[in-house]
Amino acid sequence: MLAYILRRLLQVIPVFLGATLLIFFMVFAMPGDPIAAMFGDKQPPQAVIDAIRQRYMLDQPFVVQYFNYLGGILTGDFGTTFTGQSVGEVLGRTFPVTLRLAVLSILIAFVLSIVIGASSAMLKGTWYDHFQLVLALIFIAVPIFVLAFVAQFFLGVQLGWFKPTVGGDNGWGDLWLPALVLGFSVYAASMRLTRSSMIESLGQDWVRTAYSKGLSRKRVVPVHVLRNSLIPMVTDTATNFGILMVGATVTEGIFNVPGVGNTLYQAIIRHETPTVVSFVTVFVVVYVIVNLFVDLLYGLLDPRIRYVK
Numbered sequence: 001m002l003a004y005i006l007r008r009l010l011q012v013i014p015v016f017l018g019a020t021l022l023i024f025f026m027v028f029a030m031p032g033d034p035i036a037a038m039f040g041d042k043q044p045p046q047a048v049i050d051a052i053r054q055r056y057m058l059d060q061p062f063v064v065q066y067f068n069y070l071g072g073i074l075t076g077d078f079g080t081t082f083t084g085q086s087v088g089e090v091l092g093r094t095f096p097v098t099l100r101l102a103v104l105s106i107l108i109a110f111v112l113s114i115v116i117g118a119s120s121a122m123l124k125g126t127w128y129d130h131f132q133l134v135l136a137l138i139f140i141a142v143p144i145f146v147l148a149f150v151a152q153f154f155l156g157v158q159l160g161w162f163k164p165t166v167g168g169d170n171g172w173g174d175l176w177l178p179a180l181v182l183g184f185s186v187y188a189a190s191m192r193l194t195r196s197s198m199i200e201s202l203g204q205d206w207v208r209t210a211y212s213k214g215l216s217r218k219r220v221v222p223v224h225v226l227r228n229s230l231i232p233m234v235t236d237t238a239t240n241f242g243i244l245m246v247g248a249t250v251t252e253g254i255f256n257v258p259g260v261g262n263t264l265y266q267a268i269i270r271h272e273t274p275t276v277v278s279f280v281t282v283f284v285v286v287y288v289i290v291n292l293f294v295d296l297l298y299g300l301l302d303p304r305i306r307y308v309k
Contacts (some may be wrong), residue, residue: 012288019284020277024066027273034058034082034271057084069274079274081267087278090263095282098259101175101182102244108183110237111189117194118226124199136188147180148180148254165256178255182248186240193236197229242287
């Protein structure tokens with residue numbers, strides 16, 4: 001097991017190099033002059049533009065810029081934004097906000113998927129099952145920005161159950177409304193996956209054997225059937241976590257969440273290569289670690305799965 005963990009951690013190195021190189025090149029190849037775009041219609045003298053470009057090493061070839069960035073990463077320097085802020089400080093300020101939002105969203109989606117998916121599988125073919133399937137299709141079909149605006153208006157403004165916007169107050173309690181929106185946006189597909197996996201497990205021979213041995217339904221379903229059905233659900237949850245970490249830009253914009261999504265979007269618009277590459281690199285590392293945790297969790301959910309040397 002230890003050797004497997006070490007091998008997976010070593011895989012972060014080529015993933016890190018490949019992700020940084022690809023993202024750095026994509027931002028470098030974007031058309032337009034980021035320095036000129038900073039000033040809009042009121043362009044300063046060319047000498048000022050050249051001085052700023054030289055300060056951020058934008059006048060250097062791609063290879064020089066990339067290896068200079070890697071050298072800074074090894075010393076803990078993520079670079080500087082065009083506004084003079086340290087990328088590390090910006091990351092340290094925005095990443096925890098998005099992390100809290102993603103964790104809350106995943107918890108909401110996971111609980112709903114397990115409860116509703118399992119109950120729909122047990123009541124397959126009933127009105128409850130059909131109602132949950134139709135409701136899931138509605139959540140899949142409705143765009144995230146529509147769901148966000150509806151929740152913001154009714155739950156935040158009309159009913160006053162949640163704060164309509166987050167702003168500077170971004171603690172756990174202030175993120176419930178955008179977390180509900182994100183959670184419901186991903187729960188529908190996960191619920192259908194849980195339902196189909198549960199139905200498949202309920203039809204297996206080992207389930208009938210468990211019943212024939214005298215085990216009660218309260219013992220067979222949660223301990224044997226649900227545990228076996230959680231494996232695809234755990235994989236889907238890990239994927240959704242990565243999606244929520246990088247894909248919450250629209251929701252963060254609507255609810256004014258000072259997280260990674262808004263910051264990354266603005267950095268892409270301004271061609272801030274160090275900011276974009278640093279943020280994406282952190283996402284890659286987090287995604288690899290989450291998938292490593294999921295792989296280790298497989299062995300606990302299914303005794304047949306063991307990682308051997």
